[in-house]
Amino acid sequence: MYLPKLIARNAMRHKLRTTLTVLGLVIAVLAYGLLQTVVDAWYAGAAAASNARLVTRNAISLVFPLPLSYENRIRGVDGVTQVARSNWFGGVYRDPKNFFAQFAVSDNYLDLYPEFIVPPQQRADYQRDRRGALIGRQLADQYGFKIGDVVPIKGTIYPGTWDFIVRGIMEGRDESTITRQMIFHWEYLNETVRKKTARQADQVGVFVLGIDNPDNAAAISRTVDNVFKNSLAETLTETEQAFQLGFVAMSNQIIAAIRVVSYVVIVIVMAVMANAMAMSARERITEYATLKALGFGPGFLSLLVFGESLIISTVGGAIGMLLTPPAASFFKQAVGGVFPVFTVSHETAAMQAACALVVGLAAAIVPAVQAARVRIVEGLRAIG
Numbered sequence: 001m002y003l004p005k006l007i008a009r010n011a012m013r014h015k016l017r018t019t020l021t022v023l024g025l026v027i028a029v030l031a032y033g034l035l036q037t038v039v040d041a042w043y044a045g046a047a048a049a050s051n052a053r054l055v056t057r058n059a060i061s062l063v064f065p066l067p068l069s070y071e072n073r074i075r076g077v078d079g080v081t082q083v084a085r086s087n088w089f090g091g092v093y094r095d096p097k098n099f100f101a102q103f104a105v106s107d108n109y110l111d112l113y114p115e116f117i118v119p120p121q122q123r124a125d126y127q128r129d130r131r132g133a134l135i136g137r138q139l140a141d142q143y144g145f146k147i148g149d150v151v152p153i154k155g156t157i158y159p160g161t162w163d164f165i166v167r168g169i170m171e172g173r174d175e176s177t178i179t180r181q182m183i184f185h186w187e188y189l190n191e192t193v194r195k196k197t198a199r200q201a202d203q204v205g206v207f208v209l210g211i212d213n214p215d216n217a218a219a220i221s222r223t224v225d226n227v228f229k230n231s232l233a234e235t236l237t238e239t240e241q242a243f244q245l246g247f248v249a250m251s252n253q254i255i256a257a258i259r260v261v262s263y264v265v266i267v268i269v270m271a272v273m274a275n276a277m278a279m280s281a282r283e284r285i286t287e288y289a290t291l292k293a294l295g296f297g298p299g300f301l302s303l304l305v306f307g308e309s310l311i312i313s314t315v316g317g318a319i320g321m322l323l324t325p326p327a328a329s330f331f332k333q334a335v336g337g338v339f340p341v342f343t344v345s346h347e348t349a350a351m352q353a354a355c356a357l358v359v360g361l362a363a364a365i366v367p368a369v370q371a372a373r374v375r376i377v378e379g380l381r382a383i384g
Helices: 002-011 014-042 044-048 070-075 119-129 136-143 186-196 214-227 240-249 252-283 283-293 297-333 346-373 376-381
Strands: 053-058 080-088 101-105 134-136 150-154 161-171 179-187 208-210 233-240
Touching: 002 297, 014 297, 014 346, 053 214, 053 240, 070 080, 070 208, 070 214, 080 186, 101 186, 119 134, 119 161, 134 136, 136 161, 161 179, 179 186, 208 214, 214 233, 233 240, 252 283, 252 297, 252 346, 283 297, 283 376, 297 346, 297 376
Parallel strands: 101 179, 134 161
Antiparallel strands: 053 208, 053 233, 080 101, 080 208, 134 179, 150 161
């Protein structure tokens, strides 16, 4: 029992230095956890996407739509069970900063998304109302939308002010389901566009395909694209997850920079802690020499150094990990709806613990070797 007590007393001998070192570790572990959570939130949409759904878009760019007539031809492809339409609306709610996703979709759209839960009565009310809309729970909580509210959306792609009536609230199946979006009737959008600009009517942004076997996703995708090969509007069909990752890829450099910064923070704190442990070792050369003279071996001295370093890193890491979830919650509220899903994953917590452990071990290597190699004569000579 004397060894843990001796290690603990050594760690608290210089209280100010130990406190500052622990504080640095807390900040580093906390920063690492938040930065990794930002990366996870960036990939949340792709992670929640399904490989059992395919997305067919214009092969040139998502900006260019596809003819509505493609729907029946896609439905005739073997392995395709359902086809839904979806158009990105791109409007703003009252103020440009109040931006969220709005999609004009066909009535069978929700059949392909079982992760969106809408009570039967609300869904029936939505289908009966031409101007009806379904609001995701995250949006409803953020803006206070209630059933029956009129939501004015100023169009950007489709000019004018569009008034939608909230007919239902879409709940998420679990915490990973992103419900920060609004959907409304594709037919309402198409009819209105036909009245204003007939040439732009009967155009679909993407087709969402339900398939009978996710293992055949690649083969079905190739078949769909071959149907429209050499046409005026060739298609690109891919899994919904690949489709979402395409958007994430546009910001790969930003994500890579965030990852690098998160590890740089850990490396910097490792250097600071190594310096603190080196200072402690230099101050205790005489003590180590005395312990050697009493018969304690190099292994015992190294154990003292490693033990002290691990105690400090464990305390700092534990406090940092405990502070990460409330800090993530505060950060999510501060940035509004930028990250619909912003939770600290178990993997991030495990990485925080691993980083604290690595810092504790790495910082003690050089001081432990110095303590083990100290010569009794030289150490005792430093007395006085």
